[in-house]
Amino acid sequence: MDIEGLKARLAEANQEHLLKYWDQLSDEEKQQLYAELSHLDFKEINGFFKAAMEDLNSASEKLDDLLEPLPKEVWGGVVETSEADLLQYDIDGLTEIGESRVAVILLAGGQGTRLGVPYPKGMYNVGLPSGKTLYQIQAERLLKLQRLGEKVTGNSCKIPWYIMTSEHTKNATLDFFKKNNYFGLEEEDVVLFEQNLLPCIGFDGKIILEKPHKVALAPDGNGGLYRALNHSGVLKDMEKRGIKYIHVYCVDNILVKMADPIFIGFCLSKGATCGAKVVEKTFPTEPVGVVCKVEGKYQVVEYSEITQKTAEKRDSNGRLVFNAGNICNHFFTLDLLKFVSEPAQEKQMKHHVAKKKIPHVSDKDSKVTIKPDTPNGIKMEKFVFDVFHFATDRSFAVWEVIREDEFAPLKNADTADKDTPTTCRRALLNLHHRYLLAAGAQFVDKDGKVLPPSSEKEDIGGGDCKREDQDVVVECEISPLVSYAGEGLKKLVEDRTFSTPVYLDQDYTMEEPEIVEGEW
Template sequence: MDVEGLKSRLAEANQEHLMKYWDQLSDSEKSQLYNELNHLDFKEINGFFKSAMEDLASASEKLDDLLEPLPKEVCGRVVNTQQEDLLQYDVDGLTEIGESRVAVLLLAGGQGTRLGVPYPKGMYNVGLPSGKTLYQLQAERLLKLQRLGEAVTGSSCKIPWYIMTSEHTKQATLDFFKKNQYFGLQEEDVVLFEQSLLPCIGFDGKIILEKPHKVALAPDGNGGLYRALHKSGVLKNMEARGIKYVHVYCVDNILVKMADPIFIGFCMSKGANCGAKVVEKAFPTEAVGVVCKVEGKYQVVEYSEITLKTAEKRDANGRLMFNAGNICNHFFTLDFLKFVSEPTQEKQLKHHVAKKKIPYVSEEDSKVTLKPDSPNGIKMEKFVFDVFHFATDRSFAVWEVIREDEFAPLKNADTADKDTPTTCRRSLLNLHHRYLLAAGAEFVDKDGNLIPHIPSQKKGEEKGSGDRQKGEDEAMFVESEISPLVSYAGEGLQKLVEGRKFTTPVHLSQDFTMDEPEIVEGEW
């Protein structure tokens, strides 16, 4: 170990405090700290901090005068697209899937802290009757989609699944997949890689020590994807496989349609190399980022950066002018990913700042790590959508989908009001109920009475009240779960259920070892 050389680098960067406990450390602790510090580029980190704090100082400036609505020519909506166009998008996307030219890339570097669990979110079971985790649901959707692609092209295909983890989630994720035999996928088609970590920094610019021999580190945000792609060799792996299109999404959306062929087909029809799937904002002040333009460049603007006056603006059709809610669901061509992942472009992406309560080593007793009561520093991160500004009007596409069909995020424990295991579970079961109704199924209660398609309100409930949905669910909630191996998005169900009456709950079950689905009703 070149200890003196490291001390010299630290002194030059004004970070020499990181070795203040050096003489108290054991040999193994010295080795750990040395390796951790020796791999850090302190000049680069100081530069990140300086620019991040400058951006933070100007963050209060409102962007209203700079915001521009999305041009109509880059946008599409599932609700007003002709059926023949939707079918064409679907065929075009499935053809690319069937030719093994599509990959999916999962952003899974975060921990389940807000859920209150000590493991990655993808391993979470929201309480579905089947007991499936988010990872299992997603794996089975890929298996089904491969079969749909093969049916179009007549040849076998693969959809490689690239999963970006962090230091905190990589091993647990790998062990989980191995334990579950990759849920029927081939091991070589599930590729894990790791995003980088950045030091947490105090407001004075000093890197924070969590322990005498350990720097406080945090993942560099889902926008760390681009640096990780460049460093990990994943882009070369994609290129070697013949991949042309990549669907990027976040792990916590239980309704996500991975490698959605309609989304892919729409983006292809626009000649886009970069695309965003969005949902319409539910109301002007909804806490969701908005895809729009800022000074001619595509961007996602956080709700907190838009004034109420601008948030409430409406177009000639009465829709919110800035209504494209970002759901972390993106389309990229491989060529675009290769371009934005090059250091020259990646370094142009600014770090966003989050003020955090960061544990730190006690000055009085170095064996104690203190947890502050208020923010004592920042974490710096980039966002996956920051590359939108590299896209042009001719290369960008925005596809609006129905929220109830495609977006139900898992963010919080059941003690919260929204985005919980319960809301996710019910969103999926409700979607599957609608699939079965559309396929011609009917539902009866235990006494044989037909259950109406639209649940009735509970007596005494006021229409439009905040508790209306909760009341309806309690009154007539219909539990219907469909294995993704039976149907990816409602297709193929008619031959199984048309004209049949089912006693709830209903489960259309299948696993990767079964040739035919099994229908279980009246019990789980």
């Protein structure tokens, strides 16, 4: 260990305090701290902090005069699009999937802190009748989509699944997939890579020590994707496989349509290198970021940065002018990902600042870790959508989907009002109920009375709406291996009457679906 060299680097960066407890450490702890500090670029970190604090101090400036609504040229949506065009988008997307030119990136570096669990969110079971976790649901959707792509092209195809983890989630995620045999996917097609960690910093610019031998570190945000892609070799792996198009999404959306062929087909029709899937804001002040333009460049603006007057603006059709709610669901070409992941472009992305309560070593007793009651420092992170500003009108696309069909995030424990295991479970069950109704099925209660569609009896509002009726739900689940998005169900359920619960089951070892009715 070159401890004198490290001391010199720390002194130059005004971070000498990181070796404050050096003489108290065991040999093993010294090795750990030395390795951790040796990998940090203190000049770069100090620069990040200075720029982040300057942005934080100017964050109160409203953007109203700079905001522009999305131009019609980049816009499309499920509701406004004809059945013929939707079918063509679907075929075009499935063709690319069938030719093995599509990959999926899952952003799964965050911990389940707000959810109240000590393991990655993807391992969470929201209480579905099948007991499936988010990871299993998503893996099975990929398996089904591969089969749909094969039907269109006649080729045997693969959709490689790249999962960005963090120091906190990588081992648990890898062990979970191994234990479950990758849920039927090929091991070589599930690629885990790790995002970078950044030190947590006090308001005085000093890096925080969590323990005498450990720096307080946090993932660098989902926008850390681009640096991680460059450092991990994932981009080279994609190129080797012949990938051209990539779908990027967050792990916590139970309704996510991974590698959605319609979304891919729409983006291809626009010639887009970058695309965002959005939902319509339910009300002007809904706390969700908005996809729009700022000074001619595409970006996601946080709701807190927009005044109420601007948030309430409506067009001639009565729709909110700034209504494109961001759901972290994106399309990229490989060429764009390669471009934005280069250091010259990646460094242009600013760090966003979150004031946090960061545990730190006690000044009075180095054996004690203090958990503060108020924010004592910041975590710096980048966001995946920060690359939108590299796109032009001719290379950007926005696709609006129906919230109840595609967006129900899992963020909080059931003690909260929204984004909970209960709201996620109900969102999925209600979607599957609607799929079967559209396929010609009918449902009756225990007295034989026909049950109407769930939407007539409740409002679950995927994501940010509170429950109106906590008691009503038709228990109906469909394995993703039976149907990816409602297709192929008519031959199974048309003109049939079911009493709930109903489960259309099929795992990756079964050749035909099985319908289980009235029991689980």
